[in-house]
Amino acid sequence: MSKPPDLMQGTLDLLLLKIIALAPQHGWAISQRLKQVSDQELQVSDGSLYPALHKLELAGWITAEWGVGELGRRAKFYTLTKAGRRRLDHETEHWRRVSSAITRVLQLKEV
Amino acid sequence: MWRWAYAVRARLRALFGGARSDRDLNDELSFHVAMERHANETCGMSSVEAERRARLSLDGVQQLKERLHAQRSLPWFDHLRQDATFAVRMISRTKVVSLAVIMTFALGIGANTAIFSLINSVLLSPLPYDSPGRIVTIEPFWTNTGQPNTVSSAPDFRDWRERNHVFEYMAFHAGREVRIVANGAPIFATVQLVTPDFFKVFGLQPFSGRVWTEAEEQEPLAVVSYAWASGQFGDAPAAIGKTIEAVGQAVEIVGIAPPAFTYPGSTDVWISSALIPINSNRGGHNYFVVGKLKADAAIEEARADMRTIASQLEQEYPENRFKSVAVTPMLDNLTGRAQTTLWLLFGIVIGVMLIACVNVAHLQLARAASRGREMAVRAAIGGGPGRLTRQVLTENIVLGLAGAMVGLVFGWFTLKAFLAMAPADIPRLNEVHIDGRVLLFTLVVTTLCSFLFGVGPARRASRSDVSSGLRHQTARSAVRGIAPRVRSTLVMVEVALSLVLLVASGLLLRSFVRLSQVDLGFTTEQVLVTTTSYPTGGTEATGFYRDLLAQLRTLPGIRHAAGVMTMPFDTLRANSGYSVDGGPSARDGKPLIAELQVVTPEYFDTVNTVLRAGRDFDDRDLFGQPQVAIINERLAREEFGSASPLGRTIQTGLTPDTRKGMQIVGVVADARQRSPEVPPRPEIFMPYLQHPGPGSRLTILTQTSLDPGMLTRSIRETARKLNPGVPIRFSTMDEVLTKALAYPRFRTTLVAAFGMLAGLLALIGIYSVLSYLVAEQTPEIGVRLALGALRRDIFNRVIGGSMRLVFGGVIAGLVLSLMAAKVIEAVLFDVSARDPVTIAAVLALLAVTALTASSIPAWRAASVDPLVALRDE
Numbered sequence: 013m014s015k016p017p018d019l020m021q022g023t024l025d026l027l028l029l030k031i032i033a034l035a036p037q038h039g040w041a042i043s044q045r046l047k048q049v050s051d052q053e054l055q056v057s058d059g060s061l062y063p064a065l066h067k068l069e070l071a072g073w074i075t076a077e078w079g080v081g082e083l084g085r086r087a088k089f090y091t092l093t094k095a096g097r098r099r100l101d102h103e104t105e106h107w108r109r110v111s112s113a114i115t116r117v118l119q120l121k122e123v
Numbered sequence: 124m125w126r127w128a129y130a131v132r133a134r135l136r137a138l139f140g141g142a143r144s145d146r147d148l149n150d151e152l153s154f155h156v157a158m159e160r161h162a163n164e165t166c167g168m169s170s171v172e173a174e175r176r177a178r179l180s181l182d183g184v185q186q187l188k189e190r191l192h193a194q195r196s197l198p199w200f201d202h203l204r205q206d207a208t209f210a211v212r213m214i215s216r217t218k219v220v221s222l223a224v225i226m227t228f229a230l231g232i233g234a235n236t237a238i239f240s241l242i243n244s245v246l247l248s249p250l251p252y253d254s255p256g257r258i259v260t261i262e263p264f265w266t267n268t269g270q271p272n273t274v275s276s277a278p279d280f281r282d283w284r285e286r287n288h289v290f291e292y293m294a295f296h297a298g299r300e301v302r303i304v305a306n307g308a309p310i311f312a313t314v315q316l317v318t319p320d321f322f323k324v325f326g327l328q329p330f331s332g333r334v335w336t337e338a339e340e341q342e343p344l345a346v347v348s349y350a351w352a353s354g355q356f357g358d359a360p361a362a363i364g365k366t367i368e369a370v371g372q373a374v375e376i377v378g379i380a381p382p383a384f385t386y387p388g389s390t391d392v393w394i395s396s397a398l399i400p401i402n403s404n405r406g407g408h409n410y411f412v413v414g415k416l417k418a419d420a421a422i423e424e425a426r427a428d429m430r431t432i433a434s435q436l437e438q439e440y441p442e443n444r445f446k447s448v449a450v451t452p453m454l455d456n457l458t459g460r461a462q463t464t465l466w467l468l469f470g471i472v473i474g475v476m477l478i479a480c481v482n483v484a485h486l487q488l489a490r491a492a493s494r495g496r497e498m499a500v501r502a503a504i505g506g507g508p509g510r511l512t513r514q515v516l517t518e519n520i521v522l523g524l525a526g527a528m529v530g531l532v533f534g535w536f537t538l539k540a541f542l543a544m545a546p547a548d549i550p551r552l553n554e555v556h557i558d559g560r561v562l563l564f565t566l567v568v569t570t571l572c573s574f575l576f577g578v579g580p581a582r583r584a585s586r587s588d589v590s591s592g593l594r595h596q597t598a599r600s601a602v603r604g605i606a607p608r609v610r611s612t613l614v615m616v617e618v619a620l621s622l623v624l625l626v627a628s629g630l631l632l633r634s635f636v637r638l639s640q641v642d643l644g645f646t647t648e649q650v651l652v653t654t655t656s657y658p659t660g661g662t663e664a665t666g667f668y669r670d671l672l673a674q675l676r677t678l679p680g681i682r683h684a685a686g687v688m689t690m691p692f693d694t695l696r697a698n699s700g701y702s703v704d705g706g707p708s709a710r711d712g713k714p715l716i717a718e719l720q721v722v723t724p725e726y727f728d729t730v731n732t733v734l735r736a737g738r739d740f741d742d743r744d745l746f747g748q749p750q751v752a753i754i755n756e757r758l759a760r761e762e763f764g765s766a767s768p769l770g771r772t773i774q775t776g777l778t779p780d781t782r783k784g785m786q787i788v789g790v791v792a793d794a795r796q797r798s799p800e801v802p803p804r805p806e807i808f809m810p811y812l813q814h815p816g817p818g819s820r821l822t823i824l825t826q827t828s829l830d831p832g833m834l835t836r837s838i839r840e841t842a843r844k845l846n847p848g849v850p851i852r853f854s855t856m857d858e859v860l861t862k863a864l865a866y867p868r869f870r871t872t873l874v875a876a877f878g879m880l881a882g883l884l885a886l887i888g889i890y891s892v893l894s895y896l897v898a899e900q901t902p903e904i905g906v907r908l909a910l911g912a913l914r915r916d917i918f919n920r921v922i923g924g925s926m927r928l929v930f931g932g933v934i935a936g937l938v939l940s941l942m943a944a945k946v947i948e949a950v951l952f953d954v955s956a957r958d959p960v961t962i963a964a965v966l967a968l969l970a971v972t973a974l975t976a977s978s979i980p981a982w983r984a985a986s987v988d989p990l991v992a993l994r995d996e
Contacts, residue, residue: 039155057180058159058182059183062151062187063191063194069129069133070133070194070195072126072133075132083157083161087150087151087154093126
């Protein structure tokens with residue numbers, strides 16, 4: 013099994029914001045969703061997931077509420093804030109521009 | 124911007140959530156582990172394997188927890204919290220030293236807070252009026268003598284007001300305490316006659332009712348102060364519409380001033396100046412002029428403009444020769460006299476604070492030394508010097524803040540005490556309070572002092588040598604020899620500062636003693652003062668006084684009774700130019716000026732002023748009879764030298780009659796009428812019956828063989844029988860003198876108290892340093908004793924060492940004192956700022972106390988048991 017490619021700096025934040033934007037959810041669900049949608053292509057270690065989530069929370073992009081999760085246990089649910097929504101839009105736009113630029117470069121014909 | 128709210132909330136939760144924040148972190152991660160395990164079990168793993176994998180997925184639960192914790196908190200904040208917690212623990216463990224530090228800080232800060240509150244409220248806060256920066260006083264001054272005049276003439280005022288380009292409003296006021304009738308009873312009240320723009324100058328918004336308009340200038344309307352209205356009518360607004368009798372007319376109250384407004388001084392009633400005749404003589408100076416500058420006019424512009432007008436007037440009117448105008452911001456004008464005293468006091472409390480800080484530094488150095496081992500251990504297990512310094516500094520600041528809190532309490536009580544004993548002529552005392560600016564000042568001073576005087580000991584403590592610190596067994600020897608030079612310097616600084624402060628207190632004390640003993644030229648004992656105010660003026664009033672005095676003289680217990688127009692030490696005094704035998708009214712280019720006084724017969728006997736030549740006035744010196752006058756010795760000496768002045772003629776400007784000339788019939792001894800501090804000036808006395816105008820407002824003095832207080836009933840009854848409409852109030856001449864000395868007494872008491880405090884603190888400092896040095900040298904002394912040194916030599920050595928430090932400090936202190944001489948000279952009476960007696964006394968005091976302070980540790984050193992000392996090592 014080859015190591016998954018390292019995520020670009022800031023890309024993890026973008027992915028997390030997007031996943032949380034879909035629905036408020038707890039850390040484990042976020043981790044599962046990430047694995048699911050990327051077909052295991054993007055593997056984020058759960059050990060990096062939580063620091064990233066907390067960083068977003070401290071920055072005010074997302075906020076957390078405590079609720080009851082599966083198994084009837086106390087769980088921390090993350091929600092996007094308004095600022096987080098704007099941030100997501102902005103970052104998404106940025107990602108599109110960068111990735112299309114990279115794609116254009118990669119499509120150059122070799123002689 | 125909500126983002127910041129979320130961010131701040133998350134941060135605060137992380138920082139202060141404490142246990143809850145930790146539990147949340149736990150719950151979040153254990154939920155993850157549980158879910159993961161559940162998923163693994165569903166895939167068919169054994170429960171042990173499922174748990175292991177789940178934990179592994181987080182790269183180690185504990186490590187992640189640490190990582191998240193570090194991420195969530197601010198490390199410096201955590202350290203600060205640790206430091207503060209530890210500081211509190213440290214402080215409570217070394218209770219005695221900590222208490223000493225806190226109390227020392229508290230004394231210094233208390234003194235500073237109290238004095239700064241005074242300065243803040245009196246000198247720094249803007250006056251409580253509308254646009255106070257634009258309010259000025261306008262006063263004439265004489266260009267040939269440089270003397271200010273404070274009061275102006277009405278024609279000058281009118282010209283200034285019409286010709287100037289810089290004032291939005293200009294007004295004058297004149298007034299004093301007079302008789303009015305309120306609620307049917309004759310009482311004293313301070314009444315000010317003001318021109319219509321007076322209230323506009325201050326932007327006065329009445330508390331209730333209204334102020335009169337320019338059109339109503341001739342109407343008998345009054346505005347009264349809030350305090351007076353509530354005192355008279357129970358409730359201030361109830362005064363509106365009430366009628367009082369003032370200046371001989373029925374006047375209706377139409378407005379109540381806001382509680383903060385009593386300008387000038389503590390005025391009770393303001394009425395229109397148009398209700399009584401105005402002195403329209405250009406040479407008659409009676410009116411205080413105030414103005415409000417236009418919003419765009421600078422004070423320099425105003426000065427230039429007013430000077431121009433004054434020189435025009437000089438050209439136009441011969442009376443205005445040498446008369447110019449000074450424009451002064453009202454705040455400066457009000458506080459002019461208090462400034463020197465308050466800044467002097469501030470300098471002194473800063474000195475006290477410095478000494479307190481030096482003491483704290485001593486204590487901290489001692490503590491640092493005794494903590495050498497602790498510091499060495501901390502350094503050994505990885506505490507960097509920066510971290511250790513910060514730890515000690517935090518302790519200092521915690522101590523400083525504790526001291527500041529105690530100090531604020533001290534300061535509050537000190538301030539109350541000041542206000543209770545402060546003389547009435549310090550302006551704005553009713554506005555004094557501890558406000559945010561004072562608290563900020565206290566906080567800044569505390570932090571600054573804790574930091575500046577803590578950073579040295581802190582770095583000292585953190586720099587201790589790890590290996591030697593750990594090796595030594597006793598905590599004390601671990602840091603032997605810490606900074607002896609630093610400590611010696613601190614002692615010298617302390618001695619120098621306390622010398623300066625003690626010299627200052629000594630000088631003020633001596634000056635005050637001189638002032639209390641000065642020969643006034645009259646006596647104040649056994650003299651009762653009866654203040655009266657007759658409803659009308661003229662011969663009706665002088666008749667009343669003549670009858671009253673005649674009857675008083677028959678009362679048992681009364682030796683002499685007399686009346687006087689201007690009481691000694693009254694600030695409002697009449698003076699005027701004079702000339703002799705129709706001669707010149709100036710000498711060497713300077714106008715001849717004399718104090719003018721109107722008295723009844725027996726005045727000089729009543730206050731024991733000696734009649735040097737000629738006769739006293741008697742009841743035959745009537746209006747219409749040849750005008751007579753008595754002069755004081757100074758005037759006689761200046762005008763007549765050794766020749767007799769009796770029978771010569773003197774002219775002066777009190778009334779048109781006095782301008783024609785009065786025959787000199789007597790010469791009396793000089794008296795300090797203005798103030799105990801001001802030497803007597805040339806003075807002319809005139810008999811009241813010849814001057815029914817000024818002679819109609821007299822204060823009655825009675826000299827008695829009894830306790831003056833016992834006479835009040837019979838005097839009151841006698842006066843009431845003659846005229847029940849005359850209000851009467853009693854005091855004694857001794858009280859008048861006490862009041863006149865209140866200002867210097869206040870200054871002296873404060874400076875002396877702070878000087879003592881400084882001396883005491885310095886003494887404690889010397890004692891503690893020497894004790895510490897001796898304790899430090901105990902093993903060495905033990906060795907010396909074991910080797911045969913004499914106890915006497917050990918004693919002398921310690922004393923000698925301390926005296927060298929004291930000597931160094933004394934030299935520095937003397938230099939500082941001489942440098943400060945200029946400042947203190949301004950408040951001294953009859954004592955030089957370099958007075959050798961005072962300096963010698965202070966030196967002796969310091970020497971004796973320093974010797975005492977060092978002899979205890981020296982004696983302890985000499986009584987060291989060599990065996991014990993060596994075993995300790």
